[in-house]
């Protein structure tokens with residue numbers, strides 16, 4: 454058989470029907486559901502008099518609209534409440550056994566709980582009405598043919614978030630359009646599962662349909678400790694099968710990009726698209742330095758919205774708020790990395806900083822390790838799980854003009870609240886900025 458990429462192997466194994474000129478019909482192994490994009494789908498089923506075909510392969514949770522304040526306090530926003538109530542009703546009506554409402558100990562951001570609970574597994578096809586479903590590809594599933602290799606070991610102080618910023622900074626927000634990106638190379642292999650999910654999560658910010666990383670021992674060790682993953686001999690047999698998913702030697706990608714890890718540094722976005730990114734040691738670019746008129750205009754507009762000047766040093770940018778959370782960086786490794794930076798230090802008096810664990814389980818795990826104490830003692834607010842200030846759909850929003858160091862994945866205009874200014878960074882960089890009150894190079898912090 455001809456050499457195949459991991460994507461081709463997974464895709465081919467799931468084809469149900471193909472006809473020339475028509476999209477392929479693909480079997481779906483796991484369907485993830487959240488309250489924002491599911492009401493229309495359930496209405497569609499209801500109108501057609503249909504059931505959910507495989508409730509057992511469907512996992513639903515409440516994440517985008519859930520307030521991050523204490524669970525005993527009711528939801529005040531009526532639109533949020535209506536969306537969450539609709540999911541409660543739909544899950545009951547369609548008999549979804551794996552529905553985690555906001556009070557469940559398995560609740561959390563859909564892209565955090567899927568892998569963490571062991572629903573997302575290598576080789577699976579995973580769908581969800583949400584763009585960051587690309588996260589799940591970190592386990593070696595298809596959640597297509599564009600290879601990105603990050604060569605060499607990662608320098609100290611450079612995180613998974615900086616790897617993906619380095620990639621997006623190079624290929625741009627449309628660099629992956631029409632492709633699935635497979636990430637390979639020594640730097641990728643050395644990442645933990647949580648780090649791999651950060652990289653795959655932001656594939657969508659490079660325009661790609663999905664991101665994936667071949668499963669290896671790091672993946673298998675992770676899956677072995679997941680509550681709902683297969684166990685014992687069944688799991689070990691599956692692991693042998695999953696080892697065969699890796700891209701064959703000699704298989705070709707439509708395009709290959711090579712990035713030397715030694716070129717990566719901690720990054721900070723300065724604009725309103727994720728590829729408007731600079732090294733923390735750099736200055737904000739002068740819009741005049743861009744090649745095309747379109748890029749020059751976009752940079753000018755971004756600087757105006759962000760309230761920044763060309764050539765300003767990134768480290769001179771003062772911040773008002775810090776948000777440590779979102780499906781990009783609210784897993785246990787992210788919280789550990791940030792806690793490590795802030796231990797024994799105090800949040801700057803001009804900054805309001807909050808940590809929002811990605812799921813109720815991540816929160817419990819962090820509390821069991823005492824990370825909540827580290828954050829609280831430093832002056833961080835410690836919240837209940839949800840999408841929170843990643844997007845303005847719940848009470849956590851920026852005031853107009855407020856500037857935030859955020860571990861989320863999108864810095865679009867108004868993303869964190871009308872007029873809010875978002876700088877995307879790694880958890881370590883967000884933690885250091887919270888202490889300093891402005892961006893600092895975490896490598897010398």
Ligand SMILES: CC(C)[C@H](C(=O)O)[C@@H](O)C(=O)O
Nearest residue numbers: 489490517582583584585844
């Ligand atoms: C609400 C949902 C449709 C949306 C997405 O698909 O990405 C959200 O999760 C986001 O991050 O903007």
Ligand code: SF4
Nearest residue numbers: 585779780840843844
């Ligand atoms: S955390 Fe942010 S990016 Fe992730 S699913 Fe929620 S809103 Fe979307």
